[in-house]
Amino acid sequence: MPQRCLLALVGGLVLAAAFEPVGWSWLMPPALAALVLSLRGLRPGRAWIPSLLFGTTFVYAVMVWMRSVGTDAWIAMCALEAAFFVPLGLGMAWSMRHRAWPLWTALWWVGIETWRSGFPFSGMPFGRLVYATADTPWADALPWIGMTGVSLLVALTGTTLAWLLLRLRDLDALRTRSTYAVVGTLAVVTLAPALVSFPVRETGTTTVAAVQGDVPGTGLDVVAVHRDVTANHVRLTEELAEAVAAGDEPAPDFVVWPENSTAVDPFTDPGVHAGVVAATDAIGVPVIVGAMANDPLDDEQVLNQGIVYRPGLGSGDRYTKRHPVPYGEYIPFRGSLIPSSYGKLRMIPRDMARGTGLEPLRVGDVRVADAICFDVAYDEGIGGQVARGAELVTVQTSNAMFSRTGQLAQQFEISRLRALETGRWVVVAAINGVSGVVRPDGTVVASVPARGQDVLVETVGLSTTLTPAVRLGVWPARAALAFLVVHTLAVAIAYRRRRRGARDVAVAEQQGGQA
Known part of the structure; x- marks a missing residue:
């Protein structure tokens, strides 16, 4: 477990380096692969730990500029953003039980990314994978599949890289047609928009x-x-x-x-x-x-x-x-959560209303x-x-x-x-x-x-x-959120059925022993 945690901590910092002002976009796939490898084989009850560590180093590094508002604001906001990586760890652990787990784990990443980008108080979208794709082949897909779609494409590249690294242990498996098919399909999907740009008149x-x-x-x-x-x-x-x-x-x-x-x-x-x-x-x-x-x-x-x-x-x-x-332009639930006189909140005498x-x-x-x-x-x-x-x-x-x-x-x-x-x-x-x-x-x-x-x-x-x-429009984002809900419900139902089945078997065995 310590090695997994260290891998996750480093992976989060590497992912932050993909964003400006460093801007090394090519680091995103290996960073996401590090997260997957740190979770691989863990039960959901423990998978949230490396995931939270990954999220903590990532969000605190990528949004370090929030310290300009105040160190307390930076700590509080990033702690909230890092908390979203707890359900991400659970979801990715569930997803790795599926045969097509690279796709499922990528969907979980995008679903959580969408969730934290809109909640609470309209969320914090900085740090979305797509926002580090300028001047890369991924960005060429933007007019075709939008921001959420490109984030999914980047996430899928990272989870597929993890899948390939795991298959390296078996060279024969690495040379199978399925491996070539997966890699070839991903390469075509990533590079095709650069060859067939959307015509704008x-x-x-x-x-x-x-x-x-x-x-x-x-x-x-x-x-x-x-x-x-x-x-x-x-x-x-x-x-x-x-x-x-x-x-x-x-x-x-x-x-x-x-x-x-x-x-x-x-x-x-x-x-x-x-x-x-x-x-x-x-x-x-x-x-x-x-x-x-x-x-x-x-x-x-x-x-x-x-x-x-x-x-x-x-x-x-x-x-x-x-x-x-x-807390920068308006104070949610003014006076009931944090006193309006606290720190720089004194500089917000009136709340800024939201446009529609x-x-x-x-x-x-x-x-x-x-x-x-x-x-x-x-x-x-x-x-x-x-x-x-x-x-x-x-x-x-x-x-x-x-x-x-x-x-x-x-x-x-x-x-x-x-x-x-x-x-x-x-x-x-x-x-x-x-x-x-x-x-x-x-x-x-x-x-x-x-x-x-x-x-x-x-x-x-x-x-x-x-x-x-x-x-x-926003339908890809809504679909990502719907995936989180549906998959979570499916896991909950399956877990309940397993518990009920195990209980029925135990009762049957007890009754058989008494007979």
């Missing part, structure tokens, strides 16, 4: 400007210097207008400001409102402003929104962030799918807007608190993968990094590094083509 173009204004000082606290932040974005937009007038820059069709480019309500703060209007009128095209707006339905709540400002007309369409961060809309923004003649910060890590938001006609994707993000961590690179990689999944250009506007423009094939056309201050002006393509991944 471009229906037009538009020119977009993404503004990264940066945060004065350390760059970690937007609220403390929010007026300077807004002034930076106003100034850069006005300078862009001057460059356009001089012929030094192409005229954009619209401009994107990042999340928290105004950290107060632009409709109630006269100074901020005047700055936004001045910038919009100067550039003469719509600006999608990242703003904190008061909730008109509840004075105790605030809305994190992307608001379309139009020159001479004022505000138009709005997108409201769908996934506020628990999936209608794309109308920005001039273009329909835009918007996402705000962590929204980009959830499947239903961008995909739902694209399915409803969005021709382009924008991501407005702050991430100022994480500006010195690997979180910036992890989130930007997710934005790249969304481009592949949806077949859309993606424009990222970050308050102090990383901003960028991404093609539908995931390649980066232009970017601004962390703490940079710049404006990106790029002509991007528009499309109304729906990829199979967008058409599938």
Whole structure:
């Protein structure tokens, strides 16, 4: 058992190294194989121990950037995320009793990954296998099978590697037709999308400007210097207008400001409102402003929104962030679980309300799918807007608190993968990094590094083509969760029948002895 535990601990760290900022994606299969080998042959009652150790080293390493919020927040959140690896160990132990156990164990991984990505309080999707697949053959399958499907493909590669390592003990078994068939099928499924890419038809173009204004000082606290932040974005937009007038820059069709480019309500703060209007009128095209707006339905709540400002007309369409961060942007069960006065929770006087809309923004003649910060890590938001006609994707993000961590690179990689999944250009506007423009094939056309201050002006393509991944929507994730429920029920029923059968045999033997 100690060797199994050590293997699991190392395997979790190796898996974390597959994600940015290290980014060694090829480590995922051997890391998952290490988990399988640490569980192989264990009864479910003991299998959860190596699995929990694997999960602990993985989540604490891959989300070490949460320490920027507070060491206590990092410890608490990762402890919760690691707890999901307990049912994973049980499920994988059950699965290894099946003949096709590489597939069953891969399904358990994806099912648990889906579960923890949505629960509790909307979950924590960072660390999904698919989010480490940029620039790999696995990513080419994204437009075909979506995020959940690619995670399954990566997991299956790892569990199949474990199966092959176990067969190495028997060279004759390794040379059988079944081995060649399994490996060949997996290779075809993995590499075929790279050879047969999904065709995305471009229906037009538009020119977009993404503004990264940066945060004065350390760059970690937007609220403390929010007026300077807004002034930076106003100034850069006005300078862009001057460059356009001089012929030094192409005229954009619209401009994107990042999340928290105004950290107060632009409709109630006269100074901020005047700055936004001045910038919009100067550039003469719509600006999608990242703003904190008061909730008109509840004075105790605030809305994190992307608001379309139009020159001479004022505000138009709005997108409201769908996934506020628990204990970062709102306090679940305020006052009943953790006191609101504890630590940095004092900085959240009002809860951020959750958005529900999936209608794309109308920005001039273009329909835009918007996402705000962590929204980009959830499947239903961008995909739902694209399915409803969005021709382009924008991501407005702050991430100022994480500006010195690997979180910036992890989130930007997710934005790249969304481009592949949806077949859309993606424009990222970050308050102090990383901003960028991404093609539908995931390649980066232009970017601004962390703490940079710049404006990106790029002509991007528009499309109304729906990829199979967008058409599938969230159904693959629902299927993964359904698998967990069905398999667990099947195991429970089988266990109960075995217990009943054993009890009947014992009673029969006792009665026979008495006779």
